[in-house]
Amino acid sequence: MSLSDPDLLVIGAGPAGLALAAASCELGLRTTLVAPRPTAPWEANYGSWEADLTGISAPVHQRWSRARVCGEGWSKSLDRAYVQLDRRQLQQGLLERALAAGLVLENGTAASASHGPDGSELLLSDARSLRGRVLVDCGGHRATLVQPGQPVASAFQLAWGHRIRVKLHPWSPQEMVLMDWTRGPDEAPGPPTFLYVMPFDEQHLFVEETVLAARLPPDPGFLQARLQARLERLGLEAGAVEEVERCVIPMDTPRPPPQRVLALGGAAGMVHPATGYSVATSLRLAPLLARAIASGLEHGGPDEAARLGWETLWPGPRVDAATVLRFGLEAILSLDADGTDRFFRAFFEPPPEAWAPMLSSESTARQLAQVMGRMFLSADMPLRLALSRAGMSAEGLLAFRAMLCAHSPAQDREYG
Ligand SMILES: Cc1cc2nc3c(=O)[nH]c(=O)nc-3n(C[C@H](O)[C@H](O)[C@H](O)COP(=O)(O)OP(=O)(O)OC[C@H]3O[C@@H](n4cnc5c(N)ncnc54)[C@H](O)[C@@H]3O)c2cc1C
Structure with a gap:
């Protein structure tokens, strides 16, 4: 390692990677982030219970004071606020904070890594290499560097969503629909699915048909057809589709064993097994992980940073x-x-x-x-x-x- 090598190499520019890059740069760790397109706009519609964001700085695009859940013959309005994160502002805000504190961005795809007592060498798919004292894999569910836990994930959440504009819809802009489990009379066979609705105003909606968890991911075309049939049942005239979201989230990725490469977010097995969510957890843990790495580097070196990092991510x-x-x-x-x-x-x-x-x-x-x-x-x-x-x-x-x-x-x- 040379004196000019960074303290931290972060792989991935999703919520986990950028949150960690911002936190570590602000702590004074020299940080480089590598991703195929580090500033490409995020595409997922991130939702969260408002309470889960307590103490976290996360910009909100829309807030609903209540959430509805319903099924065959029952319906309930939950007195719990739900939000959609403002993904553009969140991404921009984290990037700006990190760049202002000295983050270096590299376009590239991590392929493999080797480790020595002073640091690691990261080989990119274009044969370039980068060096850093500590490596953190924030590459999401398809992470390549961190050795995964066993057995690998076998349950998946799937969703097919549309942001649409309609003439009229039946939902209140004050209440989102967390789960509507009602079924149509001639529903095609397949796993149970529910409708998730974020009503933005009188005309704009995000509607998504979701398999909460299934062992064998069904063909996403099945979800698109179910969504279409449901919207027809609800009498919603198909308006303009402004955005399409396809979602496959491994729900039971085990925590990776403690090892020299650290991880955060989807790469660290942090997806909640009942909701499929991980963004609030990554935002909450990023500063704690940055502090653990800084302390480990100061008091021992890369091995100690990795040990403290895993302890922070996965305490008993x-x-x-x-x-x-x-x-x-x-x-x-x-x-x-x-x-x-x-x-x-x-x-x-x-x-x-x-x-x-x-x-x-x-x-x-x-x-x-x-x-x-x-x-x-x-x-x-x-x-x-x-x-x-x-x-x-x-x-x-x-x-x-x-x-x-x-x-x-x-x-x-x-x-x-
Ligand atoms: C459509 C969709 C909707 C979701 N909705 C929600 C939600 O509402 N709420 C919630 O909390 N969670 C949600 N999730 C689940 C989860 O929180 C997200 O997947 C979240 O984006 C995970 O963040 P991450 O930073 O760990 O990984 P990602 O966001 O997947 O980011 C991974 C980053 O790593 C980069 N990368 C990957 N491989 C390499 C490599 N080899 N080298 C370099 N860079 C690499 C990628 O380009 C990307 O920049 C959703 C997931 C999906 C797919």
Whole structure:
């Protein structure tokens, strides 16, 4: 390593990569970020519960004070605010902060890396190489450098969404639709799907048909057809499609084992197994990871930075909580369309305090166990049987162990 080599090489310019680049540059770490097109505009419509953004600086494009969930013969308005992030402002803001604090941008695709005691050498696909003391893979779900955890993901969330302009629609601009599980009379066979709606105003909407989780990702064309049929059922005259979103998110990517390459975001197994979300978690953890890297480099070197980094990303209570959430995913995967509908009816029945921990990435295994216990007791008999069967799976047994042996309440408090 030479004195001019950066402290940190960040791979990827999504929410995780840019959040980490901004935080590390502002801490004084010399940082280089490499991505095929580091300033290409982000395309996904990022949504989040407003509460999950507490303490995080994240620009909001639109806020809905309530969220609706409904299914066959039931409908409920949840008293919980939901937001769509302003992806342009978020991206621009992070880039500007990072560049103002000295970030160096490189166009390139990371291919492989080798490591020595003083730092790492990153080989790009065009045969150039870059050197840095610490490497952080923020390459998303298709990350190439970080060695993945085992077994690899086998459950996927899929969605097909349109931003559309219509003459008239039935939704209130104050309330978004988180999940509409109602089905059409002649629905084609396939996994259960729900409609997600962000009504921006009287004419502009984002509508998305989603498979919450499935083992074998169905053909996305199936989702497009279901969305079309649903909009027709709702009497929505197809207006202009202003944007199309296709989404495939691995839901059960395990946490990578601690190793010399660090990771953040999708690359670090940080997708929430029940929602598919990870942006709020990346924004929350980026400054903590930057501080851990700075401290490791100051007190030991690259190995110590990697050790502290993994400890920060995946402390024991977070590992326990992820194990319990993974079981929740397994339970959902075991349900058919009727079971899924009844599951969410029972899940959203009590006030938000009772179910919100299940949808947050900051909950502890104990909090999740309480939600699950309450859910089980309020479920009808067929649903209890289905949940009991899921409880007998390997994931169920691991989850029970995590709940029983969860880190102490004192640690829980620190973590929460
Ligand atoms: C359509 C869609 C909608 C989603 N909606 C939500 C949502 O509403 N809320 C939420 O929280 N989450 C959502 N997610 C899930 C998840 O939060 C996003 O996937 C998020 O973008 C992950 O951020 P990331 O920075 O980890 O990875 P990404 O955003 O995928 O960014 C990866 C970056 O790494 C670069 N890269 C990849 N490979 C290499 C390489 N070899 N070398 C160099 N650079 C590389 C890419 O070009 C890109 O810049 C959604 C995902 C999708 C696909």
